[in-house]
Amino acid sequence: MQYEGDVYRPPSEARSLIIQVTIGCSNNTCTFCYMYADKQFRIRTREEILADLEECARDYGQYVRRVFFADGDALIVRTPLLLELLDYVKKHFPYAERVTAYGTASDVLRKSEEELRALAQAGLQMVYIGAESGDDTILRQIRKNQTSRQLIEAGQKLKRCGIQTSVTLISGLGGPEHMEEHAIHSAELINAMNPEYAAILSLQLRADSVMAGEVARGERKLLTADQTVDETRIFLEHIDSPGTIFRSNHASNYVALAGVFNEDIPDMLRQLEEAKARHRYRPDWMREL
Numbered sequence: 285m286q287y288e289g290d291v292y293r294p295p296s297e298a299r300s301l302i303i304q305v306t307i308g309c310s311n312n313t314c315t316f317c318y319m320y321a322d323k324q325f326r327i328r329t330r331e332e333i334l335a336d337l338e339e340c341a342r343d344y345g346q347y348v349r350r351v352f353f354a355d356g357d358a359l360i361v362r363t364p365l366l367l368e369l370l371d372y373v374k375k376h377f378p379y380a381e382r383v384t385a386y387g388t389a390s391d392v393l394r395k396s397e398e399e400l401r402a403l404a405q406a407g408l409q410m411v412y413i414g415a416e417s418g419d420d421t422i423l424r425q426i427r428k429n430q431t432s433r434q435l436i437e438a439g440q441k442l443k444r445c446g447i448q449t450s451v452t453l454i455s456g457l458g459g460p461e462h463m464e465e466h467a468i469h470s471a472e473l474i475n476a477m478n479p480e481y482a483a484i485l486s487l488q489l490r491a492d493s494v495m496a497g498e499v500a501r502g503e504r505k506l507l508t509a510d511q512t513v514d515e516t517r518i519f520l521e522h523i524d525s526p527g528t529i530f531r532s533n534h535a536s537n538y539v540a541l542a543g544v545f546n547e548d549i550p551d552m553l554r555q556l557e558e559a560k561a562r563h564r565y566r567p568d569w570m571r572e573l
């Protein structure tokens with residue numbers, strides 16, 4: 285199987301079979317994102333995708349436990365083809381326990397509830413949504429092309445249809461000026477979606493990204509480690525999303541946190557306080573891209 289360009293997947297899909305059903309991201313405008321900048325977006329043909337699945341099923345079908353549909357927003361693929369792919373996985377990867385995919389709020393909202401229920405029934409267990417922020421001004425500034433309302437509606441729709449969601453936010457997108465709005469509105473977003481999983485990464489920029497140019501020209505400021513911790517604290521103080529499994533232990537994070545909302549919030553707040561008091565942060569050289 286030949287992957288096209290660099291392939292990205294969530295940390296929890298490290299051991300999954302990754303199948304590219306799209307190439308790149310249909311949005312590809314987010315100012316901090318470098319992942320698919322060099323790819324022209326396209327949906328792969330049925331024949332291309334099935335050829336990859338056939339090759340993998342033949343060579344190691346017995347060993348696959350998880351399948352992840354990439355690239356950026358695999359859920360954009362029309363439902364009949366997704367159903368055919370899920371059916372293929374069910375029949376030819378007998379030990380596969382789950383199939384997951386990246387998706388945008390627009391992808392979810394474009395599909396009917398009947399379509400989403402059919403996908404859930406066919407084995408699509410979870411959709412990873414990169415929300416980045418719950419603040420509409422920040423979403424506009426970073427050219428996400430989604431509003432908090434769309435993100436919430438998408439999350440609630442997936443839940444109603446039996447598909448889990450994993451929502452990612454990025455610390456630092458509002459800079460020091462808007463860190464409070466970013467934290468509070470992101471918490472409100474999570475509260476309204478009540479996803480199965482939520483994660484916070486810390487903003488890291490590649491030199492050739494649009495946002496790195498804004499920083500270089502002085503149009504945008506980055507958060508210090510202390511400010512990043514303060515932002516996460518404000519976020520946690522405003523969370524009310526019972527049962528959501530929370531992770532902030534990505535390599536980019538200054539302080540590694542993991543717990544379940546709401547019961548583990550006091551403990552995570554204590555960990556943040558201790559880390560800040562002792563300045564015990566993951567060093568920047570370990571956080572580099």
Ligand code: SF4
Pocket residue numbers: 309310311312313314317318319320356388414428
């Ligand atoms: S939608 Fe996601 S993958 Fe696409 S450009 Fe934005 S951050 Fe990158």
